[in-house]
Each structure stands twice: as structure tokens, then as C-alpha cells.
Amino acid sequence: MTQRQLKLGLVTTGVGGPGQTNRWLDPEIPVDASVNIDWYIDIVRQAEAAKFDLVFIVDSQFITADSPPHYLNRLEPLTLLSALAVATSHIGLVGTLTTSYNDPFNLARRLASLDLISKGRAGWNVVTSGDAGTAGNYGREEHYDYATRYSRAFEYLDVVRGLWRSYEDDALVRDRATGVFLDKTKLHALNHKGEHFSVVGPLNIQRSPQGEPVIFQAGDSEQGRDLGATVADAIFTHARTIEQGQAFYADIKRRGATLGRNPDEILILPGFSITVGDTDDDARRxxxxxxxxxxxxxxxxxxxxxxxxxxxxxxxxxxxxxxxxxxxxxxxxxxxxxxxxxxxxxxxxxxxxxxxxxxxxQFTSPFVGSAETVADEIQRWFEGRAFDGINVHAGHPSQFRRFTEEVVPLLQARGLFRTDYDQSTLRGHLGLPIPDNRRVESRDPIPIVARRSAVG
Structure with missing residues (x-):
């Protein structure tokens, strides 16, 4: 068996996300950072130079005048990630898109396009939208209730993954000698009719070198944990203490195992701010x-x-x-x-x-100290099965540089993190298998309701 390796993601919130209303006053941050593609390219290239697994773009579609600055004016995730795809070569590209206010066919096509543009580096953070005001931006009187949101999400994932498997891997022959472009027996309509969606298919785009985008999920409710354990390759979460992290880690892995999944193929990647100083006291200051x-x-x-x-x-x-x-x-x-x-x-x-x-x-972090102290604590959480990796909030530019230049080399020297990329796709970085694309027409998928009840 290969040694378990730490995963690192970058979370960018430009001029300031929740709890950071005034971060844009930092002179190192352009005042338009959240819509400045040059700023994004620069910081993501810093992460790629440090051999990060992925960049993680958070999103929502409703604001008030009291929303954090980054939320008030930011780029749409897939448009942004498509630009980053051609400005980078290895780092994974994960975007947040809601199942409540997107059509499955359109979302499946857009994500598959990013996956091909990036040569297999796309990921989808599945959310159901917590901002109830989003409903008014999509012609609805009220936001979906909790039960409906998660019922839609389960079915939505089935539809999208079914669409991504419209073409068998060798369906597009493209043989100039014979004049055959497509083996028509290997293109399959979906013909889905469910409680929330009716989608005929097939999807008009092939699979990528990693098969299909990596599924991320964020949600701590019972419904959210069920969804993550059922469909997610990786889960974005939060934890204030190692004990909280260990409890969440064990719970998700148990739920996944109950469903017949390999727990090692459900990665737990909480988000943290990290502060590095010359000494522990300096970092706390x-x-x-x-x-x-x-x-x-x-x-x-x-x-x-x-x-x-x-x-x-x-x-x-x-x-x-x-x-x-x-x-x-x-x-x-x-x-x-x-x-x-x-x-x-x-x-x-x-x-x-x-x-x-x-x-x-809540915005204080357990990872504050000298580079050695921060590396020690990351190692303790990782080896203690409180997470499989960290999504690092970029925060103030000077702090992200200190993490990549001082902490990451210590993690590499201890054999916890890669010194170079040995894979070219996001699934490859994360150690995840390519999803099976063989079609067995006689085998029906497990009903959504049965999958949910199996967890609970």
C-alpha cells in the first residue's frame, strides 16, 4: 500500500469573505481582487508551485448590502475556472454550483466542458443553497424547504452522473479511413423521469481523462451528511477542535461504509485559516x-x-x-x-x-504558530484521522506566502505531502478511481429513497 498523503486545497475569497469585512484594506490585495482575473491567476499559480491539489471557489447567488465584500462582486465559478484552466497545468479546479437553481442538463454540460478544457481537473462542489433570498432571483415565491432541497439533490446527482456517461469511452471512433465518426451503439439516452426532473439526454460531450468531474459536497445537517456519504468523493466542512474533526470524520466514513462504499474514497477536507509567525507568540499577535x-x-x-x-x-x-x-x-x-x-x-x-x-x-484557528508548530499540528490532525487534508483560506497574501514557503516544505520533508505532481488529473492527485462507465442495461440503479434510508 502507498503511504497516505495529505491533500491541500486553496480557498480564495478575494477582498474578504465572512468575518473579513475589511480585509480589502490590506494594500497587498487589489481593491477589485474578487473580479480581477490577473489576481486569481497569480494566487492559483502560487498554490500550483507549492503542489496543491486544488483551488476551491465558493459561491452564492443572493446578497444584501451587509454581505461580505467578496460576495458583493465576484466572478461566476465556471467562467473563472475555465480561465484558470488555461493559465495552469496541474492544479484541480473546483467550483460551487447549486442543485436548487440550475437545470441538470445545463450544469452537466458546463462542468463536462471545464473537465475537457482542463484535461481532467474539474470538480463540482454540490450545494442546495442556504440563502433563502435566492428564490426571488429565480422567479420563486419561496425557497425550497430542507426536505425538498435534499430530495432534489439526490435525484439531481443521479441525473448528472447518468448524463456524463452518455458516451461509452470508445464511442467516438473518428476513423477517417472508414468515414465512421461515431459507433451509434455506444451512445445512450438517459430517459430519466423522476419526482423532480425529466431529462431525455444524451449529453452532447464526451468524458475527460479523469472520467468525470470529482464530486465535492458541503453540508453538516443529517441530510447533508447523508448526501455526502452517498455521492461525494470529498467533503468540505469545518472543525474547531481535533475532537470535532475526528467525530465528523468517523461519522462520514461509517455512513459511507454502511452504503457499501470504500471509506478511503470519501475524503474529508475542512477549511481553515492559518497564521504563521516567527514564533508562536508572534503568530498569535x-x-x-x-x-x-x-x-x-x-x-x-x-x-x-x-x-x-x-x-x-x-x-x-x-x-x-x-x-x-x-x-x-x-x-x-x-x-x-x-x-x-x-x-x-x-x-x-x-x-x-x-x-x-x-x-x-469561530474565526480563530487551531493552526497558529511558528512554521514548525503549524506543521506539527497539521500532522497531529492528519495522523489522528481528523481530516484527510486542508482547504487553506488564502486570507492575507503575506500569510499564504508564509504557509507555502515555510510550512509546506516541512510537510514535504516529513513525507506527508508531495514534492512534485505525479498525476495530471484531479482524481489522480486525490487518489480516487475513475468512475466505471460500463453500461449494464439489466441492472437498475438503487432507488434514491432506499439509498437514503440505508444511511439513517
């Missing part, structure tokens, strides 16, 4: 300084309502008990996150001010 400058309390209060369907918490007395009734506004939004916040505030008797302060602390 840098982290405190960045937290102080990147977002004020008033800005945090304005942004706090996102998980609650952008409910405005500025209307409440900051020093009164946390307004638990506000959870009602989260029913079609990020309900799992909002309920966790509410339950914790009620259990501990916090005021709204104390709850906001606690949430601001």
Missing part, C-alpha cells in the same frame, strides 16, 4: 491584529443574520437574552447552523452581544 482589523463588532452584527435568512438582529437589545424566536427565520436558510447558534446561546444564557462575540471567535 498577528492573528489578533488581523481579527481586530478585519471586522468590527457592528459589522459582525450586521452579517450575523445570514444564517437566519438575513434576519436583522440590529433591532434587538444587545444585552438582553438572545432572541431565540429568531430561529423561525432560518427554516429555509442555513437552519443547522442557526439552530446550533440558538441552542448554544439559550443553554449558556448568553445575551445577543455574547453570542456575537462567540461567533466572532
Amino acid at each position: 498577528i492573528e489578533r491584529e488581523h481579527r481586530r482589523l478585519d471586522q468590527s463588532f457592528d459589522q459582525a452584527l450586521a452579517e450575523f443574520g445570514r444564517a437566519f435568512g438575513w434576519h436583522d438582529f440590529r433591532q434587538y437589545d444587545l444585552d438582553a437574552p438572545f432572541p431565540a424566536a429568531a430561529l423561525e427565520h432560518a427554516k429555509s436558510s442555513f437552519f443547522t447552523q442557526a439552530k446550533h447558534i440558538t441552542d448554544l446561546a439559550v443553554e449558556r444564557g448568553w445575551s445577543l452581544r455574547q453570542t456575537i462575540d462567540h461567533q466572532r471567535d
Whole structure:
């Protein structure tokens, strides 16, 4: 068996994502970074030079004036990743696209196009959209409820993967001597009719060198964990402590094994900010300084309502008990996150001010210290099965450079991370098999409902 290898991803949020309202004031960041293709190319090439597995583009399609700066003005993921595909040669290209507000055929075609343009480096982060306001941008009166969102997502994945397998691998003969372009017996319509979608197919694009895009998933609810364990190749998550990471890791691997999947083929890749200093004390000073400058309390209060369907918490007395009734506004939004916040505030008797302060602390990281300390902690989490790798938030440019120039070489010297690429596709980097494309017409797929109940 080959030695288990750490995976590294880059998460770019340009002028500042959640909790980083003022990050754009850093003079090293162009004020238009989130729509500046030259800035993206530069930072992704830095990651590729450090032999990162992938770049991860987050996305949503609803904003308010209180949204973080990066959310207010950013490039659409697949357009951006297609540009990055021709500016890079090895790094994987993962984009966030929602199953709630895209048609399966169109999304399957766009992702397959990116996969061919990049020669097999595409990945899809599957989300169901937590921002309830997105509904109004797509002609709907209300956002889909939780159950419907995840029911659609399960069926959606079946449709998209079925479309990606429209052509058998040797279907396109392209033989000039015989004049045969296509072996028509190896092109297959989908003819899907389900609860949410009716899609005839076939898809008008072949598979890539990695077969089809890698499936990523982000969601911590029971439905989200079920979806990830059922369909995901890799899962984007968050953890504040090694114990939380180990619990999530074990749970997802167990769910996958229950479904007959190889747990080693479901990678857990949480996102973290990393702060590197000359010493541990210096790193903690840098982290405190960045937290102080990147977002004020008033800005945090304005942004706090996102998980609650952008409910405005500025209307409440900051020093009164946390307004638990506000959870009602989260029913079609990020309900799992909002309920966790509410339950914790009620259990501990916090005021709204104390709850906001606690949430601001969520942006502290377990990976703060000298390069040696950060490498030690990453190794401890990795070997302790708290994750299979890290999606590193780029944050302030100076900090990302310190990670790639000081921490990554230590991880390489310890044999935890590659010193060079030995594969050309994203599946190859991640150690994932190419999905089987053989068609067995007599074998029906496992019904979606049965797959879900098998997990629970």
C-alpha cells in the first residue's frame, strides 16, 4: 500500500469573505481582487508551485448590502475556472454550483466542458443553497424547504452522473479511413423521469481523462451528511477542535461504509485559516491584529443574520437574552447552523452581544504558530484521522506566502505531502478511481429513497 498523503486545497475569497469585512484594506490585495482575473491567476499559480491539489471557489447567488465584500462582486465559478484552466497545468479546479437553481442538463454540460478544457481537473462542489433570498432571483415565491432541497439533490446527482456517461469511452471512433465518426451503439439516452426532473439526454460531450468531474459536497445537517456519504468523493466542512474533526470524520466514513462504499474514497477536507509567525507568540499577535482589523463588532452584527435568512438582529437589545424566536427565520436558510447558534446561546444564557462575540471567535484557528508548530499540528490532525487534508483560506497574501514557503516544505520533508505532481488529473492527485462507465442495461440503479434510508 502507498503511504497516505495529505491533500491541500486553496480557498480564495478575494477582498474578504465572512468575518473579513475589511480585509480589502490590506494594500497587498487589489481593491477589485474578487473580479480581477490577473489576481486569481497569480494566487492559483502560487498554490500550483507549492503542489496543491486544488483551488476551491465558493459561491452564492443572493446578497444584501451587509454581505461580505467578496460576495458583493465576484466572478461566476465556471467562467473563472475555465480561465484558470488555461493559465495552469496541474492544479484541480473546483467550483460551487447549486442543485436548487440550475437545470441538470445545463450544469452537466458546463462542468463536462471545464473537465475537457482542463484535461481532467474539474470538480463540482454540490450545494442546495442556504440563502433563502435566492428564490426571488429565480422567479420563486419561496425557497425550497430542507426536505425538498435534499430530495432534489439526490435525484439531481443521479441525473448528472447518468448524463456524463452518455458516451461509452470508445464511442467516438473518428476513423477517417472508414468515414465512421461515431459507433451509434455506444451512445445512450438517459430517459430519466423522476419526482423532480425529466431529462431525455444524451449529453452532447464526451468524458475527460479523469472520467468525470470529482464530486465535492458541503453540508453538516443529517441530510447533508447523508448526501455526502452517498455521492461525494470529498467533503468540505469545518472543525474547531481535533475532537470535532475526528467525530465528523468517523461519522462520514461509517455512513459511507454502511452504503457499501470504500471509506478511503470519501475524503474529508475542512477549511481553515492559518497564521504563521516567527514564533508562536508572534503568530498569535498577528492573528489578533488581523481579527481586530478585519471586522468590527457592528459589522459582525450586521452579517450575523445570514444564517437566519438575513434576519436583522440590529433591532434587538444587545444585552438582553438572545432572541431565540429568531430561529423561525432560518427554516429555509442555513437552519443547522442557526439552530446550533440558538441552542448554544439559550443553554449558556448568553445575551445577543455574547453570542456575537462567540461567533466572532469561530474565526480563530487551531493552526497558529511558528512554521514548525503549524506543521506539527497539521500532522497531529492528519495522523489522528481528523481530516484527510486542508482547504487553506488564502486570507492575507503575506500569510499564504508564509504557509507555502515555510510550512509546506516541512510537510514535504516529513513525507506527508508531495514534492512534485505525479498525476495530471484531479482524481489522480486525490487518489480516487475513475468512475466505471460500463453500461449494464439489466441492472437498475438503487432507488434514491432506499439509498437514503440505508444511511439513517
